[in-house]
Structure formats: structure tokens, C-alpha cells
Amino acid sequence: EAGVAQSPRYKIIEKRQSVAFWCNPISGHATLYWYQQILGQGPKLLIQFQNNGVVDDSQLPKDRFSAERLKGVDSTLKIQPAKLEDSAVYLCASSLAGTGIYEQYFGPGTRLTVT
Amino acid sequence: AQSVTQPDIHITVSEGASLELRCNYSYGATPYLFWYVQSPGQGLQLLLKYFSGDTLVQGIKGFEAEFKRSQSSFNLRKPSVHWSDAAEYFCAVGADYGGSQGNLIFGKGTKLSVKP
Numbered sequence: 001e002a003g004v005a006q007s008p009r010y011k012i013i014e015k016r017q018s019v020a021f022w023c024n025p026i027s028g029h030a031t032l033y034w035y036q037q038i039l040g041q042g043p044k045l046l047i048q049f050q051n052n053g054v055v056d057d058s059q060l061p062k063d064r065f066s067a068e069r070l071k072g073v074d075s076t077l078k079i080q081p082a083k084l085e086d087s088a089v090y091l092c093a094s095s096l097a098g099t100g101i102y103e104q105y106f107g108p109g110t111r112l113t114v115t
Numbered sequence: 116a117q118s119v120t121q122p123d124i125h126i127t128v129s130e131g132a133s134l135e136l137r138c139n140y141s142y143g144a145t146p147y148l149f150w151y152v153q154s155p156g157q158g159l160q161l162l163l164k165y166f167s168g169d170t171l172v173q174g175i176k177g178f179e180a181e182f183k184r185s186q187s188s189f190n191l192r193k194p195s196v197h198w199s200d201a202a203e204y205f206c207a208v209g210a211d212y213g214g215s216q217g218n219l220i221f222g223k224g225t226k227l228s229v230k231p
Contacts, residue, residue: 004158042119042205042221043159056218091158102147102166102209104219106158 002026004107006092012113018080021110025073025094031055032069033104034077035091043091049075050097082114117142117210121222128196129230136191136225138206147209148189149219150180154202162204165189176200201229 005024013019025032030051035043046065048056051072060067064083069075079086089111093104118141128134140146147166151159163174170182180191189206203224210218 040223042207042223043219044221045218048218093159102149102219103161103164106151106160108156108158 004092004094004105006090006107006110008110009108010111010113012115013082015084015114016081018078019082019112020076020078021090021092021112023075023077023092023107025075025092026105028096029094029105030072030097031095032075033093033095034067034075035093037089037091037109039088046077046090079112082112084114087112087114117146117208117220119206119208119220119222121204121206121225123225124223125226125228127228127230130198131195134191134193134196134200134227136204136206136227138189138191138222139187140189140206140208141187142208142210145184148180148182149207149209150174150178150189150191151205151207151221152176152202153205153224159205162191196227196229198229198231201227203227 007022032049034046036046037043046060047067049069052069067077089109091109092107095104120139122137149164150162153159162178163172165172165182173179178193182189203226205224206222207219210220
């Protein structure tokens, strides 16, 4: 079974530029998450999708971050414009719906450096 | 609000020695509890989980954890550490609020180093 795929793995941009990350979840997983992991901290949920609808985006900085999950499969997370404090690893995870919702499978992450 | 505390930022143990990583949580109801491991440059891998029932849960790679409600703890243990266990370990609690399920709240992690 293929795992959660993410690209790119690394990205370096200058502040005020824009960047986009892509995630392909495990086939059949209805729920998709984007987490931000700042160095030295645990992951923090940015947004949660159930199929192609947003369940929770309360911690997403909506003035600069946006995310979509078209057709309920792949997802993209965008930052525009980036700030220095956005430097982090962005993790995508997926899970089944229902009782399996907490068993999340994580991708390798995208390491973003904003200079 | 739910929270997770991992008191130890960095632990070093000798190969073959036993290991215990501490985790304390704050959650009003019966929590869903998890331990994840993250190797350098990798995503997080689920080691074990507690939803209900037996308070001692077994996971992969020889790890186990014990849920103690009275102490609000969910400590991770391994009787004999291998060099390949060197990684960062995260404890997490599954939040369930406002109709949103599945949100994991993570601790800050404990980095494990293994001495030969």
C-alpha cells in the first residue's frame, strides 16, 4: 500500500514570495490534514478536510495561507506572501473516517526555509 | 483546553538499557492517546495508541505504554533500546471538540540518543 506522498521535499524562498505544497493521501482515506511543525516543537494542525469539505481551519492563518482539496483526493497548501516565521516542516496526513479518524498516516513532509 | 506535556527534551540511554519517556496530558474526558516516532527527515510513524480498555498497550518495535488516569500520564517504555531507536518521540492526544474530530494535539517531543 502506497503511503502519503508529498512534494516538494525541500523549498527555499525569499520572504514575500509565494509557495505551494502538494499532498496525495492514501487511497480511500477520506480525511486529510495539514500540520505545521516548527523546529523544536510538535506538529500543529493547520487544516482538516473530510472528503473535499473543510472540517477545521481554526488555526490556519487565513490572511496568507490557503488550502484546497479538489475532488476529495489530492490537496494543495499555499502560502502567499511568506514570512520568515513560516519556516517549518509542513506535514500532510490522512486517515479513514469514522473510528479510524485518529489513526493518522503521515507523509515525509516539506521543509520550507524562508530567507 | 487540551494539552500535552513531555517534560524531557532530550534523553540519552545506552544500547541495551531500558527506556521510559514521560507524557502528561490535560483533557476533561477519556482521552485518545498516541505515541509517534519521527526519524530525521521522515514523517511521523504511529507506535501505539490507547482508546479504551486495557491500560497497558503494546505497539510496534517492542514499545509499550501505560495509561494512568490518576496521574494523567501515558508513559512510553521499552525494556532494551537498540541503536535504531534513536529518533524523536511525540506524545499526542486526540481532541474532540466543536464537532471536529481527528485533531491531534502533540507535545513538543523528546529526542532520544542511544550510546553504543
